[in-house]
Amino acid sequence: MTSNPVLVGDGHLPLRDVVAAELRRLILDGSLRPGERLVEDRLAQQLGVSRNPIREAMRVLEAEGFLDVVSRRGAFVAKLSARQADDLFHVRLALEPLGARLAASVEEPETAALERAWEILELVRDSGPGQDLDVLSTLHTELHSLIFEMTRNDYLIAIAIPMVKRGQWLLRQSAPLQDPAAWTEHHGLIEAIAAGDADLAEAAARHHVLSVRSTLRPRLDPAD
Structure with a gap:
């Protein structure tokens, strides 16, 4: 499936960020x-901007x-091999349980972030099967980003x-995000964070990453 790029020259955000978001969307x-x-x-011609923001x-x-830049050859859309996907999951297994633990451990939880997390899950639940995959992958990225933002740990x-966004690409290509069952584990994760149960949040995040990895592995070409 292909989609026509939009003109972004009149955007209100910094032009670099608007162009990056549009290019990311076209890749995803x-x-x-x-x-x-x-x-x-x-x-630049397609998006209605100069070469500098591109x-x-x-x-x-x-x-x-998302891009591989090769000296004297230019920029290419990156290829995500099975090995790279496995590397990504090793990092997710380290960071996502930590993020969930820290998010559940903050003294004053981020009420607005939690409310938005529940709103995302309700949007997915109410939409039923067959919702647009672009919308689902964007919501999935926002949900996992919210968890890290709730940690208030700038380094993390x-x-x-960036790992979450990279993971969105993999999920967008291979995971059954249009299946409501793929979202069920997020409910327990957000509940644990909201309850301030750091041990349960960490365990839920780890289980979720392992579950997604087991779902994706058969879909990836081991020869890549």
Whole structure:
């Protein structure tokens, strides 16, 4: 499936961030395919901006792992191999249980973040099967980002949010996010954080990561 890029030159956010968000969306929905070379002039024309914000946005996406920049060859949409996916899950197993524990341990919980987390889960539940995969993957990324933001640990947030976005790409390609059952484990995780039960939150996060990994592994080509 392909989608037409939108003109982003009139956005109100910093232009680099607007362009990065649009390029990220095009990568996530498959309009820009793994291994495809990105041409600055062409993207600038498509998105209605100059080359500078395109170049700055590419640096952002390279840092997030969405692009591979090769000297004298240019920027290419990264390919996520089975080995890289496994590496990503090793990092998730280290960071997500820690994030859940710290989020549950804060003295004054982030009420607004918790409310938004429940709102996301209700949106997914009420929508039923077959909801747009782009919407679901965005909500999934927001939910996991909220958990890290609830830790109030700037160092962890800086490390974890790019990992969450990278994970969105993998989930968008391979995981059954359109299946409501894929979201059920999040309820227990958010409940544990809301209750301030750090041990239970940590265990729920670890179980969730292991469950997703076991679901994804058969879908990945071991030869990649």
